[in-house]
Structures are given as C-alpha cells and as structure tokens.
Amino acid sequence: MTEEARAADAIAAEFTRLRCVYEQQGMVKSVGFGERPAVICVDLITGFTDPQAPMGLASFGAVVPAARRVLDAARRAGTLVVLVGSTYDPDFREAGAWERKVTHSGLVHGSHWVEFDPGLGQTPSDHVVYKRYPSAFFGTDLASRLVAERIDTVIAIGAATSGCIRASVVDAVSLGFRVAVVEEAVGDRERLPHLANLFDLGTKYADVVTMEQVLAYLDGPGR
Numbered sequence: 001m002t003e004e005a006r007a008a009d010a011i012a013a014e015f016t017r018l019r020c021v022y023e024q025q026g027m028v029k030s031v032g033f034g035e036r037p038a039v040i041c042v043d044l045i046t047g048f049t050d051p052q053a054p055m056g057l058a059s060f061g062a063v064v065p066a067a068r069r070v071l072d073a074a075r076r077a078g079t080l081v082v083l084v085g086s087t088y089d090p091d092f093r094e095a096g097a098w099e100r101k102v103t104h105s106g107l108v109h110g111s112h113w114v115e116f117d118p119g120l121g122q123t124p125s126d127h128v129v130y131k132r133y134p135s136a137f138f139g140t141d142l143a144s145r146l147v148a149e150r151i152d153t154v155i156a157i158g159a160a161t162s163g164c165i166r167a168s169v170v171d172a173v174s175l176g177f178r179v180a181v182v183e184e185a186v187g188d189r190e191r192l193p194h195l196a197n198l199f200d201l202g203t204k205y206a207d208v209v210t211m212e213q214v215l216a217y218l219d220g221p222g223r
Helices: 003-024 064-077 142-148 161-174 191-204 211-218
Strands: 037-042 080-086 127-131 153-159 178-187 207-209
Touching: 003 191, 037 064, 037 161, 064 080, 064 153, 064 178, 064 211, 080 142, 127 142, 153 161, 161 178, 161 191, 178 191, 178 211, 191 207
Parallel strands: 037 080, 037 153, 080 127, 153 178, 178 207
Antiparallel strands: none
C-alpha cells in the first residue's frame, strides 16, 4: 500500500470515528427532501473552472459534468434552477474586506471569466444571481426569489466546498430551508478541505446526498 493510500485510509477511519461521536451527541440527523426544491449552482464560472484563468483550477472544472447531470434533471422536472456567479468592479471595492484575505483576480464585470461554464448548458429559464461575498444569499435577492416560488428545499452544487458552498449552505439552513449537498457535484482546491467540510456540513447543516439519490428525487413522482 502506498503512503497516499495509507493516509486516505487513516482519514476515512477518523471520519468514521467522529461520525459515531457526533451521532451520540444528537447530530447527523437526516433532514430529507421537501416538496418544492430548487437547485443552486454556485461559482461554476470560467474564472474558476478554466485552468488558464488567474484563479482557475482543473479540480473545479471536473465538477461541471456532475453538476450538469443535476441541472438537466431539474430542468426536465421543471424545478427551479439558479446559477450563482461572482463579479466585481475593477478595483474590487465590492469585495470589501474579503479582498484583503482572498484575491478575486480576473472576476471583473463584463469579463469572460465571470461567464458561466458552457458545460452547464445554461438555458433562458435558469435564474441568474451574482454575489460579492462567499454566500449566495448575502447581499443578493436569492432568498426572496426562493420564497416567492414557495421553495422549501435547496440542493447545493458547485464550488468550493470549503468556501462558497459552505457559506451558502449555512445561510440556507439559517433561513429555514432544508438543504442537500450533492457529493459528486461539489469540489474544492484540495481533497482534504473538501472532505473535512463535507463531513462538517453533513453532521450539522445539511444532508450530503449521492447523485443517485438526488436524481431519483428530481425524476420522481410529482416533480
């Protein structure tokens, strides 16, 4: 067994142990899907998914095909789809104090880098929201749109698991929505923060579900 494989096994074992501890403390409950879902796709813009972009990484682009499967299932079912991106003024004043911590290089209004990845298959029926901060809800009208559509379930896909996905999920549950994170359709810059945040989201804030589970739900009776 390679050193990398041994490390992966050790991490998996530790998460299994922690899950048992959390369950004993009343966490890791299943929320389940509601009756009126919306799929929220976060930050799969070319500025992240194209490795040639100033902030781009191949790991983000690898999420796009999985996200597309979820989006297409939602579109077939007539489920609300919201594509959420990030865009800023040239001086990044709109990023506020966040720019002091994380660069947003290239993500300027009108730039190619703030366009949604073409692999998402954007359609005219998709809602579009642009944010300035980590959460898809902070400083946007996303919550109002969901309330207007009587949405009770947010299905989160996109990037990054430890950043804007996490922030959006915490805000969504704080606003009263059921939340599901599709395991195969979210990604991060590195595997360890991805796994750690999936674990944390799944124990405290959301159901971490498989592609099979979410597709069965979206394609199911009444969707």
